[in-house]
Amino acid sequence: MIIILITTIIYFPLGIALRVSQPYRVEGKMGQVKLHCSFSSKFKPLELQVSLYKGLHGQEKICSAYVSLSEPYFITDGAVHCRGNISSGSVDMIINGLKGEDTDIYRCVIEILYPPPYLRMFGNGTIVYIQETPTCPTAFTHSQSQSQSQTAERTSVIDDVGPLPLLYAILIITSFSFILQIMKNIWKWRDNGSMTPMVSQKESYRQF
Template sequence: MNLSLLTFLCLGLYLPVWNALRVTQPYRVVGFRGEVELFCFYHHTGRHEPEELRVTLYRGMYGEGKQEVCTSSFTHNQTFFQVEGVREVRCRGQLGPGRVNLTVSGLRGNDTDLYRCGIEVMYPPPYLRTFGNGTLLYIPEEPGCSLPEALRRSDMGETSVRLALAGLVAANILTVISVIAFLLYKVLQRKRRFGGITPMISQNDGRFGYGNFQ
Protein backbone atom coordinates (compact mmCIF):
# COMPACT_ATOMS: atom_id res chain seq x y z
CA MET A 1 0.00 0.00 0.00
CA ASN A 2 1.57 3.25 -1.08
CA LEU A 3 1.74 6.41 0.99
CA SER A 4 -0.90 8.31 -1.03
CA LEU A 5 -3.54 5.62 -0.55
CA LEU A 6 -2.77 5.42 3.15
CA THR A 7 -3.11 9.18 3.51
CA PHE A 8 -6.43 9.13 1.65
CA LEU A 9 -7.81 6.39 3.90
CA CYS A 10 -6.71 8.23 7.02
CA LEU A 11 -8.37 11.43 5.89
CA GLY A 12 -11.52 9.57 4.93
CA LEU A 13 -11.72 7.91 8.34
CA TYR A 14 -10.90 10.88 10.55
CA LEU A 15 -12.28 13.87 8.67
CA PRO A 16 -15.96 13.23 9.56
CA VAL A 17 -14.99 12.72 13.18
CA TRP A 18 -12.82 15.81 13.30
CA ASN A 19 -15.58 17.97 11.79
CA ALA A 20 -18.66 17.17 13.86
CA LEU A 21 -21.65 19.14 15.07
CA ARG A 22 -23.85 18.29 18.04
CA VAL A 23 -26.97 20.15 19.23
CA THR A 24 -28.62 19.82 22.63
CA GLN A 25 -31.76 21.42 24.09
CA PRO A 26 -33.48 21.62 27.48
CA TYR A 27 -36.14 19.01 28.15
CA ARG A 28 -39.06 21.33 28.94
CA VAL A 29 -39.78 25.07 28.83
CA VAL A 30 -42.94 26.86 30.02
CA GLY A 31 -44.12 29.94 28.17
CA PHE A 32 -45.62 33.10 29.59
CA ARG A 33 -48.24 35.20 27.80
CA GLY A 34 -47.64 33.42 24.53
CA GLU A 35 -43.86 33.86 24.61
CA VAL A 36 -41.13 31.35 25.32
CA GLU A 37 -37.33 31.45 25.41
CA LEU A 38 -35.51 28.41 24.06
CA PHE A 39 -31.76 27.75 24.18
CA CYS A 40 -30.20 25.69 21.39
CA PHE A 41 -26.70 24.63 22.46
CA TYR A 42 -24.28 23.46 19.80
CA HIS A 43 -20.83 21.93 19.97
CA HIS A 44 -18.66 22.08 16.88
CA THR A 45 -15.43 20.14 16.62
CA GLY A 46 -13.32 21.34 13.73
CA ARG A 47 -10.24 23.25 12.80
CA HIS A 48 -12.14 26.50 12.40
CA GLU A 49 -15.04 28.02 14.25
CA PRO A 50 -18.25 28.37 12.18
CA GLU A 51 -18.44 31.81 10.62
CA GLU A 52 -21.96 31.46 9.24
CA LEU A 53 -24.73 29.42 10.81
CA ARG A 54 -28.34 28.78 9.93
CA VAL A 55 -30.82 27.93 12.67
CA THR A 56 -34.27 26.50 12.00
CA LEU A 57 -36.97 25.74 14.54
CA TYR A 58 -39.19 22.77 13.72
CA ARG A 59 -42.39 21.67 15.36
CA GLY A 60 -43.01 17.95 15.73
CA MET A 61 -41.35 14.73 16.75
CA TYR A 62 -38.76 14.78 13.96
CA GLY A 63 -37.14 17.97 12.74
CA GLU A 64 -36.81 17.03 9.13
CA GLY A 65 -40.06 16.83 7.22
CA LYS A 66 -42.10 18.42 9.99
CA GLN A 67 -43.55 21.91 10.26
CA GLU A 68 -40.99 24.67 9.97
CA VAL A 69 -41.71 27.48 12.42
CA CYS A 70 -38.96 29.95 11.48
CA THR A 71 -35.46 30.01 10.06
CA SER A 72 -32.62 32.51 9.64
CA SER A 73 -28.90 32.75 9.00
CA PHE A 74 -26.42 34.83 10.97
CA THR A 75 -22.72 35.39 11.32
CA HIS A 76 -20.36 36.53 14.02
CA ASN A 77 -20.61 40.05 12.62
CA GLN A 78 -24.41 39.97 12.71
CA THR A 79 -25.42 38.00 15.78
CA PHE A 80 -29.05 39.14 16.07
CA PHE A 81 -31.99 38.30 13.84
CA GLN A 82 -35.77 38.69 13.90
CA VAL A 83 -38.10 36.97 11.45
CA GLU A 84 -41.80 36.31 10.96
CA GLY A 85 -42.76 32.67 11.31
CA VAL A 86 -45.91 30.74 10.46
CA ARG A 87 -49.27 32.32 11.32
CA GLU A 88 -48.64 35.09 13.87
CA VAL A 89 -45.49 33.54 15.35
CA ARG A 90 -42.38 35.73 15.52
CA CYS A 91 -38.84 34.57 16.25
CA ARG A 92 -35.94 36.56 17.64
CA GLY A 93 -32.48 35.06 17.87
CA GLN A 94 -29.23 35.97 19.54
CA LEU A 95 -25.96 34.15 18.87
CA GLY A 96 -23.88 33.45 21.96
CA PRO A 97 -20.82 31.34 22.76
CA GLY A 98 -21.85 27.82 21.78
CA ARG A 99 -25.57 28.54 21.77
CA VAL A 100 -28.42 30.30 20.03
CA ASN A 101 -31.01 32.04 22.19
CA LEU A 102 -34.41 31.82 20.51
CA THR A 103 -37.36 33.90 21.71
CA VAL A 104 -40.62 32.76 20.13
CA SER A 105 -43.75 34.90 20.61
CA GLY A 106 -47.31 34.82 19.35
CA LEU A 107 -47.93 31.28 20.59
CA ARG A 108 -51.25 29.89 21.84
CA GLY A 109 -52.29 27.06 24.08
CA ASN A 110 -52.77 24.67 21.17
CA ASP A 111 -49.15 25.32 20.10
CA THR A 112 -47.94 23.15 22.98
CA ASP A 113 -45.74 20.54 21.30
CA LEU A 114 -42.22 19.21 20.84
CA TYR A 115 -39.88 21.65 19.10
CA ARG A 116 -36.45 20.83 17.70
CA CYS A 117 -33.57 23.09 16.73
CA GLY A 118 -31.82 22.44 13.45
CA ILE A 119 -28.41 24.03 13.04
CA GLU A 120 -26.36 24.11 9.83
CA VAL A 121 -22.76 25.17 9.39
CA MET A 122 -22.80 27.14 6.14
CA TYR A 123 -19.19 28.35 6.19
CA PRO A 124 -16.40 27.32 6.28
CA PRO A 125 -16.64 23.89 4.64
CA PRO A 126 -17.50 21.16 5.16
CA TYR A 127 -21.25 21.72 5.32
CA LEU A 128 -22.73 20.22 8.50
CA ARG A 129 -26.31 19.83 9.65
CA THR A 130 -27.86 18.26 12.72
CA PHE A 131 -30.91 18.45 14.99
CA GLY A 132 -31.36 18.78 18.70
CA ASN A 133 -33.05 16.24 20.95
CA GLY A 134 -36.20 18.36 21.18
CA THR A 135 -37.85 20.53 23.83
CA LEU A 136 -41.43 20.32 25.04
CA LEU A 137 -42.80 23.86 24.88
CA TYR A 138 -45.79 24.19 27.18
CA ILE A 139 -47.89 27.25 26.37
CA PRO A 140 -50.54 27.98 29.04
CA GLU A 141 -53.83 29.20 27.66
CA GLU A 142 -54.42 32.83 28.56
CA PRO A 143 -57.87 33.37 30.16
CA GLY A 144 -60.16 35.38 27.92
CA CYS A 145 -57.85 35.23 24.91
CA SER A 146 -59.32 32.05 23.45
CA LEU A 147 -62.97 33.11 23.54
CA PRO A 148 -64.55 33.08 20.10
CA GLU A 149 -65.64 36.41 18.70
CA ALA A 150 -69.33 35.37 18.77
CA LEU A 151 -69.06 34.48 22.46
CA ARG A 152 -67.41 37.79 23.28
CA ARG A 153 -70.19 39.64 21.47
CA SER A 154 -72.78 37.58 23.34
CA ASP A 155 -71.18 38.52 26.65
CA MET A 156 -71.18 42.20 25.67
CA GLY A 157 -74.84 42.00 24.68
CA GLU A 158 -75.76 40.28 27.94
CA THR A 159 -73.93 42.95 29.91
CA SER A 160 -75.84 45.69 28.05
CA VAL A 161 -79.17 44.00 28.83
CA ARG A 162 -78.26 43.73 32.50
CA LEU A 163 -77.33 47.39 32.66
CA ALA A 164 -80.61 48.38 30.98
CA LEU A 165 -82.65 46.27 33.43
CA ALA A 166 -80.76 47.74 36.39
CA GLY A 167 -81.50 51.26 35.16
CA LEU A 168 -85.20 50.45 34.72
CA VAL A 169 -85.46 49.02 38.23
CA ALA A 170 -83.71 52.06 39.70
CA ALA A 171 -86.12 54.41 37.86
CA ASN A 172 -89.14 52.50 39.20
CA ILE A 173 -87.79 52.66 42.75
CA LEU A 174 -87.26 56.42 42.47
CA THR A 175 -90.82 56.86 41.15
CA VAL A 176 -92.33 54.92 44.08
CA ILE A 177 -90.25 56.92 46.58
CA SER A 178 -91.41 60.18 44.96
CA VAL A 179 -95.10 59.17 45.17
CA ILE A 180 -94.78 58.14 48.83
CA ALA A 181 -93.02 61.41 49.68
CA PHE A 182 -95.77 63.41 47.92
CA LEU A 183 -98.53 61.60 49.84
CA LEU A 184 -96.79 62.16 53.17
CA TYR A 185 -96.42 65.84 52.33
CA LYS A 186 -100.15 66.13 51.63
CA VAL A 187 -101.08 64.41 54.89
CA LEU A 188 -98.82 66.68 56.95
CA GLN A 189 -100.14 69.79 55.18
CA ARG A 190 -103.75 68.79 55.93
CA LYS A 191 -102.98 68.22 59.59
CA ARG A 192 -101.44 71.68 59.85
CA ARG A 193 -104.51 73.28 58.23
CA PHE A 194 -107.13 71.76 60.54
CA GLY A 195 -105.07 71.29 63.64
CA GLY A 196 -105.83 74.87 65.09
CA ILE A 197 -109.70 74.74 64.92
CA THR A 198 -111.45 74.33 68.29
CA PRO A 199 -114.04 71.58 68.21
CA MET A 200 -117.65 72.75 68.77
CA ILE A 201 -119.44 71.32 71.81
CA SER A 202 -123.24 71.03 71.77
CA GLN A 203 -125.19 72.23 74.87
CA ASN A 204 -128.95 71.56 75.07
CA ASP A 205 -131.03 73.11 77.90
CA GLY A 206 -134.21 71.46 76.71
CA ARG A 207 -136.20 74.63 76.07
CA PHE A 208 -136.11 74.84 72.37
CA GLY A 209 -135.51 71.27 71.31
CA TYR A 210 -132.18 71.98 69.70
CA GLY A 211 -128.76 72.62 70.98
CA ASN A 212 -126.84 75.81 71.26
CA PHE A 213 -123.40 75.72 69.87
CA GLN A 214 -120.53 77.57 71.34
Protein backbone atom coordinates in the same frame (compact mmCIF):
# COMPACT_ATOMS: atom_id res chain seq x y z
CA MET B 1 -20.85 0.23 -2.34
CA ILE B 2 -17.28 1.49 -2.16
CA ILE B 3 -18.46 5.07 -2.86
CA ILE B 4 -21.01 4.90 -0.04
CA LEU B 5 -18.35 3.58 2.32
CA ILE B 6 -15.91 6.34 1.38
CA THR B 7 -18.63 8.99 1.81
CA THR B 8 -19.52 7.60 5.23
CA ILE B 9 -15.88 7.59 6.33
CA ILE B 10 -15.44 11.23 5.24
CA TYR B 11 -18.66 12.73 6.61
CA PHE B 12 -19.13 10.70 9.77
CA PRO B 13 -16.40 12.55 11.69
CA LEU B 14 -17.79 15.85 10.43
CA GLY B 15 -21.20 14.95 11.85
CA ILE B 16 -19.63 14.29 15.22
CA ALA B 17 -17.79 17.62 14.90
CA LEU B 18 -21.09 19.44 15.56
CA ARG B 19 -23.33 18.82 18.54
CA VAL B 20 -26.57 20.56 19.45
CA SER B 21 -28.21 20.21 22.87
CA GLN B 22 -31.41 21.61 24.35
CA PRO B 23 -33.16 21.67 27.75
CA TYR B 24 -35.68 18.91 28.42
CA ARG B 25 -38.71 21.13 29.06
CA VAL B 26 -39.68 24.81 29.03
CA GLU B 27 -42.97 26.54 29.74
CA GLY B 28 -44.43 29.48 27.89
CA LYS B 29 -47.04 32.05 28.85
CA MET B 30 -49.19 34.46 26.85
CA GLY B 31 -48.15 32.79 23.59
CA GLN B 32 -44.43 33.34 24.19
CA VAL B 33 -41.63 31.00 25.17
CA LYS B 34 -37.86 31.32 25.61
CA LEU B 35 -35.69 28.55 24.22
CA HIS B 36 -31.95 28.04 24.67
CA CYS B 37 -29.97 25.86 22.26
CA SER B 38 -26.30 25.09 22.79
CA PHE B 39 -23.94 23.89 20.09
CA SER B 40 -20.30 22.91 19.96
CA SER B 41 -18.12 22.49 16.93
CA LYS B 42 -14.51 21.71 16.16
CA PHE B 43 -14.62 24.53 13.66
CA LYS B 44 -15.28 28.14 14.59
CA PRO B 45 -18.41 29.09 12.64
CA LEU B 46 -18.77 32.55 11.13
CA GLU B 47 -22.00 32.13 9.20
CA LEU B 48 -24.87 29.91 10.29
CA GLN B 49 -28.42 28.99 9.48
CA VAL B 50 -30.58 28.66 12.61
CA SER B 51 -33.92 26.87 12.31
CA LEU B 52 -36.61 25.62 14.65
CA TYR B 53 -38.72 22.57 13.84
CA LYS B 54 -41.88 21.32 15.51
CA GLY B 55 -42.46 17.63 16.14
CA LEU B 56 -40.45 14.67 17.34
CA HIS B 57 -38.89 14.16 13.94
CA GLY B 58 -38.92 17.81 12.86
CA GLN B 59 -41.80 17.65 10.39
CA GLU B 60 -42.83 21.33 10.52
CA LYS B 61 -40.46 24.26 10.19
CA ILE B 62 -41.47 27.10 12.52
CA CYS B 63 -38.82 29.66 11.66
CA SER B 64 -35.41 29.92 10.04
CA ALA B 65 -32.82 32.69 9.79
CA TYR B 66 -29.39 33.25 8.32
CA VAL B 67 -27.04 34.67 10.95
CA SER B 68 -23.57 36.10 10.75
CA LEU B 69 -21.54 36.34 13.92
CA SER B 70 -20.73 39.93 12.97
CA GLU B 71 -24.48 40.66 13.31
CA PRO B 72 -25.68 37.99 15.71
CA TYR B 73 -29.23 39.28 16.19
CA PHE B 74 -32.02 37.82 14.05
CA ILE B 75 -35.80 38.07 13.70
CA THR B 76 -38.28 36.27 11.45
CA ASP B 77 -41.78 37.06 10.16
CA GLY B 78 -45.03 35.13 10.29
CA ALA B 79 -47.92 34.35 12.62
CA VAL B 80 -45.41 32.43 14.74
CA HIS B 81 -42.14 34.37 14.62
CA CYS B 82 -38.77 34.03 16.29
CA ARG B 83 -36.20 36.53 17.43
CA GLY B 84 -32.93 35.82 19.11
CA ASN B 85 -29.22 36.24 19.44
CA ILE B 86 -26.23 33.99 18.81
CA SER B 87 -23.24 34.08 21.09
CA SER B 88 -20.28 31.76 21.40
CA GLY B 89 -21.75 28.28 21.35
CA SER B 90 -25.39 29.14 22.10
CA VAL B 91 -28.57 30.41 20.54
CA ASP B 92 -31.12 32.22 22.70
CA MET B 93 -34.41 32.73 20.96
CA ILE B 94 -37.92 33.87 21.86
CA ILE B 95 -40.85 32.35 20.00
CA ASN B 96 -44.04 34.44 19.81
CA GLY B 97 -47.53 33.69 18.57
CA LEU B 98 -47.94 30.21 20.07
CA LYS B 99 -51.21 28.77 21.37
CA GLY B 100 -52.07 26.00 23.78
CA GLU B 101 -52.53 23.60 20.88
CA ASP B 102 -48.91 24.25 19.85
CA THR B 103 -47.58 22.34 22.86
CA ASP B 104 -45.13 19.87 21.33
CA ILE B 105 -41.45 18.92 20.97
CA TYR B 106 -39.34 21.61 19.31
CA ARG B 107 -35.90 20.92 17.85
CA CYS B 108 -33.15 23.39 17.02
CA VAL B 109 -31.23 22.88 13.82
CA ILE B 110 -27.80 24.44 13.40
CA GLU B 111 -26.14 24.60 9.99
CA ILE B 112 -22.60 25.86 9.66
CA LEU B 113 -22.34 27.56 6.27
CA TYR B 114 -18.92 29.12 6.55
CA PRO B 115 -16.12 28.23 6.84
CA PRO B 116 -16.33 24.84 5.18
CA PRO B 117 -17.04 22.04 5.62
CA TYR B 118 -20.82 22.37 5.69
CA LEU B 119 -22.27 20.85 8.86
CA ARG B 120 -25.87 20.32 9.91
CA MET B 121 -27.21 18.89 13.15
CA PHE B 122 -30.55 18.55 14.94
CA GLY B 123 -30.88 19.14 18.66
CA ASN B 124 -32.24 16.50 21.02
CA GLY B 125 -35.55 18.40 21.32
CA THR B 126 -37.36 20.35 24.03
CA ILE B 127 -40.90 19.80 25.26
CA VAL B 128 -42.49 23.24 24.96
CA TYR B 129 -45.64 23.60 27.04
CA ILE B 130 -47.86 26.58 26.21
CA GLN B 131 -50.41 27.58 28.81
CA GLU B 132 -53.82 28.10 27.31
CA THR B 133 -55.25 31.58 27.83
CA PRO B 134 -58.24 31.20 30.18
CA THR B 135 -61.61 31.96 28.63
CA CYS B 136 -63.73 31.44 31.76
CA PRO B 137 -64.81 34.71 33.40
CA THR B 138 -63.07 35.53 36.66
CA ALA B 139 -64.76 37.06 39.70
CA PHE B 140 -63.57 40.51 38.66
CA THR B 141 -64.85 40.21 35.09
CA HIS B 142 -68.14 38.78 36.40
CA SER B 143 -68.67 41.68 38.82
CA GLN B 144 -67.59 44.16 36.15
CA SER B 145 -70.05 42.75 33.61
CA GLN B 146 -72.77 42.71 36.26
CA SER B 147 -72.20 46.37 37.14
CA GLN B 148 -72.19 47.26 33.44
CA SER B 149 -75.49 45.40 33.03
CA GLN B 150 -77.04 47.24 36.00
CA THR B 151 -75.83 50.58 34.62
CA ALA B 152 -77.33 49.77 31.23
CA GLU B 153 -80.65 48.85 32.89
CA ARG B 154 -80.72 52.10 34.86
CA THR B 155 -79.95 54.06 31.71
CA SER B 156 -82.74 52.26 29.89
CA VAL B 157 -85.22 53.00 32.69
CA ILE B 158 -84.20 56.66 32.72
CA ASP B 159 -84.62 56.86 28.96
CA ASP B 160 -88.05 55.26 29.18
CA VAL B 161 -89.27 57.42 32.09
CA GLY B 162 -87.47 60.59 31.02
CA PRO B 163 -90.44 62.44 29.34
CA LEU B 164 -92.92 61.69 32.17
CA PRO B 165 -91.76 64.45 34.61
CA LEU B 166 -92.09 67.01 31.81
CA LEU B 167 -95.60 65.82 31.03
CA TYR B 168 -96.52 65.97 34.72
CA ALA B 169 -95.20 69.53 34.92
CA ILE B 170 -97.19 70.60 31.86
CA LEU B 171 -100.36 69.02 33.24
CA ILE B 172 -99.90 70.69 36.63
CA ILE B 173 -99.25 74.13 35.07
CA THR B 174 -102.26 73.73 32.75
CA SER B 175 -104.51 72.63 35.59
CA PHE B 176 -103.31 75.45 37.80
CA SER B 177 -103.93 78.01 35.01
CA PHE B 178 -107.38 76.57 34.42
CA ILE B 179 -108.25 76.77 38.13
CA LEU B 180 -106.99 80.38 38.30
CA GLN B 181 -109.14 81.29 35.32
CA ILE B 182 -112.21 79.76 36.93
CA MET B 183 -111.51 81.53 40.22
CA LYS B 184 -110.99 84.80 38.37
CA ASN B 185 -114.34 84.42 36.62
CA ILE B 186 -116.02 83.62 39.95
CA TRP B 187 -114.54 86.71 41.60
CA LYS B 188 -115.57 88.86 38.67
CA TRP B 189 -119.10 87.50 38.80
CA ARG B 190 -119.30 88.17 42.55
CA ASP B 191 -118.10 91.74 42.07
CA ASN B 192 -120.71 92.40 39.43
CA GLY B 193 -123.44 90.85 41.59
CA SER B 194 -122.56 92.94 44.63
CA MET B 195 -122.53 96.20 42.65
CA THR B 196 -126.08 95.85 41.21
CA PRO B 197 -128.15 96.18 44.44
CA MET B 198 -126.07 99.16 45.58
CA VAL B 199 -126.96 101.07 42.44
CA SER B 200 -130.62 100.23 42.74
CA GLN B 201 -130.66 101.35 46.39
CA LYS B 202 -129.13 104.72 45.51
CA GLU B 203 -131.67 105.19 42.77
CA SER B 204 -134.46 104.46 45.28
CA TYR B 205 -133.05 107.15 47.61
CA ARG B 206 -133.08 109.62 44.74
CA GLN B 207 -136.71 108.89 44.07
CA PHE B 208 -137.54 109.87 47.64
